[in-house]
Amino acid sequence: MNTGNVRHDVTTSETDLHNQAAAVLRANDNGHYVKPAPGNYPHQWLWDTCFTAIGLAHVDARRAARELLNLLRGQWENGMMPHMIYSARLPYSLEAGLWRTHGLSPRGVRTSGITQPPVLAIAVEAVVAQLPVAEQPDFLAAMVPAIERYHEWLYRERDPNKTGLVALVHPWESGTDDSPVWTEAMADLPPAPRWRRVLWGAIMFRSNDERASSQSIGQMVRLVDELRRANYDSQTILKTSPVVIRDLGFNAIFAAANESLERLVKMQGDNLTVELIGQIASTRRAIDRLWHEPSREYFSYQVPLGGLITVSTVATFLPLFAGIASPERAEYLRLQLVNPERFSPNHPIPSVPLNQPLFEPRRYWRGPVWINMNWFTIRGLERYGMFEEAEWLRLRTLDLAQQHGFREYYSPLTGDGLGAHEFSWTAALILDLLVHTAKD
Ligand code: 9WN
Numbered sequence: 001m002n003t004g005n006v007r008h009d010v011t012t013s014e015t016d017l018h019n020q021a022a023a024v025l026r027a028n029d030n031g032h033y034v035k036p037a038p039g040n041y042p043h044q045w046l047w048d049t050c051f052t053a054i055g056l057a058h059v060d061a062r063r064a065a066r067e068l069l070n071l072l073r074g075q076w077e078n079g080m081m082p083h084m085i086y087s088a089r090l091p092y093s094l095e096a097g098l099w100r101t102h103g104l105s106p107r108g109v110r111t112s113g114i115t116q117p118p119v120l121a122i123a124v125e126a127v128v129a130q131l132p133v134a135e136q137p138d139f140l141a142a143m144v145p146a147i148e149r150y151h152e153w154l155y156r157e158r159d160p161n162k163t164g165l166v167a168l169v170h171p172w173e174s175g176t177d178d179s180p181v182w183t184e185a186m187a188d189l190p191p192a193p194r195w196r197r198v199l200w201g202a203i204m205f206r207s208n209d210e211r212a213s214s215q216s217i218g219q220m221v222r223l224v225d226e227l228r229r230a231n232y233d234s235q236t237i238l239k240t241s242p243v244v245i246r247d248l249g250f251n252a253i254f255a256a257a258n259e260s261l262e263r264l265v266k267m268q269g270d271n272l273t274v275e276l277i278g279q280i281a282s283t284r285r286a287i288d289r290l291w292h293e294p295s296r297e298y299f300s301y302q303v304p305l306g307g308l309i310t311v312s313t314v315a316t317f318l319p320l321f322a323g324i325a326s327p328e329r330a331e332y333l334r335l336q337l338v339n340p341e342r343f344s345p346n347h348p349i350p351s352v353p354l355n356q357p358l359f360e361p362r363r364y365w366r367g368p369v370w371i372n373m374n375w376f377t378i379r380g381l382e383r384y385g386m387f388e389e390a391e392w393l394r395l396r397t398l399d400l401a402q403q404h405g406f407r408e409y410y411s412p413l414t415g416d417g418l419g420a421h422e423f424s425w426t427a428a429l430i431l432d433l434l435v436h437t438a439k440d
Helices: 012-027 046-056 061-074 093-098 120-128 133-158 180-186 194-199 201-205 214-229 234-240 248-267 274-288 314-321 327-338 371-383 387-404 424-435
Strands: 300-302
Touching (some): 012 424, 046 371, 046 424, 061 120, 061 133, 120 133, 133 234, 180 214, 248 314, 314 327, 327 371, 327 387, 371 387
């Protein structure tokens, strides 16, 4: 680990970076919400909004609170928070219609039929801390019951057998779309016919060497068709779908969000139900069982066949964020992180380690650096008192944005910016990383 060649003058360059990041969020604000990026991403995505709010809280806490309140309009009656809320005014109405979620989504709001990592409680906690004290109770009163219903939905619908781990039924739910974790599970799934893929114009359009392959996209479209046919009924889907994964990253985020939820409820002078408290504890225990001693890292779990999916990804560091790893395991993870052949090339952290066969430095979730994953890992390292590593990674991460702009993702080998430009969550989390330096 070499921290020497990264600039660290907390002077003009960091002030400039702060101003530029704030400007990206302003530019992406369509008056109702901050969209993930100009161009391809005009709608409101669940975890994008959460990251955006975490950064925006440092610039305009009320606006950040509105951003999260805005998400509630998409929540289904059963508690599900959809991964996308479609903008009515934009040219993607065909894609919105393909989900056919009317009757399930709130009247007049067009949403997808699947969820995304539950960062919401974490974001609410970050935003409430910046709100004027007098405004906190109303914000909490609106958000906390919705989050409780969401977490209860995750347990009820996605963990009916009470394993402690939530099961995902589509790679988009993991937020890490075409991660190789899903590749094997999807191997036998025939891609949707071309005409159906063309209907999903927006997504097809994005297929190139920085995006998911057209084979993967075809399979993702096919899977949506299957979910829709089952009317998004989790019970049916969990029994019949060949693609069901207890995703490591999602569950680790969920565990951390549960902690946030517990604190938020306490701020209101209340308590969670005994049932939820029990479920929360079971999630922490179950995540620890995703540890694979021979490789000394955490993995996701494949449901239909049973067993760990021994494909390494950056998600292995997320149990640090949730405070689940024992000190001994945290040390093994630290060794993985600083290993140049694994997770420590010139520009850490690659989403897939360099020495893994499916590593591709430029393709989406198959190798590039994503700032949200770095952010989770930095906070995780801090939680374990690994301040030197946290600061090293924080500076590396700031450096990526300083040198290559606020891109959707970056090559871990060259630092080149990839995917969308002016990407909101990158800008927002850079804002947060600029404010919160490691404690030591
Ligand atoms: C599908 C918006 C979203 C992110 C995901 C990222 C990508 C969508 C896509 O963009 O997914 O939901 O069209 O590829 O993988 O994490 O929320 O930024």
